[in-house]
Amino acid sequence: MRALTCTAFDEPETLTVTExxxxxxxxxxxxxxxxxxxxNYPDALMVQGKYQVRPPLPFTPGAEAAGTVETVGEGVTHLKVGQRxxxxxxxxxFATHLIAPAAxxxxIPDDLDLNVAATLPLAYGTAMHALIDRGQLKAGETLLVLGAAGGVGLAAVMIGKALGARVIAAASTQEKLDLARAHGADEVINYTDSDLKAAVGELTGKKGVDVILDPVGDRWAESAFRAIAWGGRYLVIGFAGGEIPKLPLNLPLLKGASIVGVFWxxxxRRDPRGNARHLIQLADWVQSGTLKPEISRAYTLQEAPQAMRDLLERRVTGKVIVTP
Known part of the structure; x- marks a missing residue:
């Protein structure tokens, strides 16, 4: 088999393909x-040694994949050779072959595209867990999504709409905002050339938003939180913007709001049955056309370091995949 190999925690460009x-x-x-x-963003952080999980060296990055079962280990009964x-x-x-726990x-259904299936567990699973389990998003509520053209962000835009919410998408360029609107966002905000809090206030009649999904962090976190409604839920997904923000704790006090961590x-791992239910629902939504995952580029195995670099530099919209 061929696999992308990390022998030292360093930049993605140091990775090599090995037999x-x-x-x-x-x-x-x-x-x-x-x-x-x-x-995914954690793949690049893991290679750099900056993620909360540091696998023993050497290792092959890449957290999720789709393909066909070649061999089944002892005790596995719900999967069979040749199954998608x-x-x-x-x-x-990031390899031609992958050992995975059967659990x-x-x-996946025969008519679900394998490229799309590969994008569902982490990004879409994160957005699903965040909005349903942690954010308790209800139909008729307003959802603000930061980084709305990224993998988790765009998934949240579509899932938010599927759950019946009004979705406000925030991103850094007009191209990204157009993508979010094309996937269902009701309103859009460019947070690099406008006051995020003021823009949200204008769109909500100063009421604020019920749920904020934030995979970006950095300098936009506080202004976003200041735009939260009474009883709102601020979902901490990650820090793609670079810096981990420090929110003044008087803000959740004054708004009766919650800061909710999301670690999909x-x-x-703790609730595989609940996670499986979410993934089955996601597959159903994809098949029905309710969700239309955006795969903006496919990279070869040799190009996988560039894929991670593009993710780190925030040049990616939607999802990107490696096709070994």
Whole structure:
């Protein structure tokens, strides 16, 4: 098998493609021939040694993939050879073959595109868990999505609409805002050339927004929180903007608002049944056309370091994949 290999925590450009023996699955595992692997922000952070998880070296990055089962390990009964599946493994997906725990591997419908299936577990799973489980978003409420053209952001725009919310998308360029609007956003705000709090106030009649989904952090977090409604929920997803913000704690006090952490990977580990229900719903929405995942580019295995660099430099819209 061929795999992208990290031998030292460093920049993505130091990664190399190596030939390795194709492993066999152990008990409770399956071997997947990878058709597509999704590229996520944590992949690049992990390679740099900046993520909360530091796998032992050497390792192959890539958290999620879709493909077909080649071999089934002892004790696996719900999967079979030749079955089309999607899996979340945390690492190992940027390779031609992937060992995955059977418990983290789900069959996918025959008519669901494998490229799309590869993007669903982490980004769409995060947005689903955030909005439903952590944010308790209800039909008729208003949702503000920061970084609305990124992987998690664009997923949140579409899922928010599917749940019946009014969605305000915020992003840094007109191109990104146009993409968010094309995927269902009701209103858009360019937060690089306007006052985010004032713009939200104008769009909501100064009421504010009920739920804020923030995968960006950095300098926009406080102005976004100042635009939250009474009893609102601020969902902390990540810090793609660079800096981890420090919010004055008088703000949630004055608004009766909640700051809610969202760690999808740990949720998926602790509640695999709940996560599986979310992924089944996501697949149903994709098949019905309710969700239309945006894959802006496919990279080869050799180009995977560039994919991570593009993600770090915020040049990516929607999702990008590696096709080994």
């Amino acid at each position: 390795q023996p194709t492993p066999g699955p152990g008990p409770g595992e399956v071997l997947i021939r990878v058709h597509a692997a999704s590229v 599946v999607a899996a979340f493994t945390g690492t190992g997906a 983290a591997t789900l069959p 990977g740990e949720y998926a």
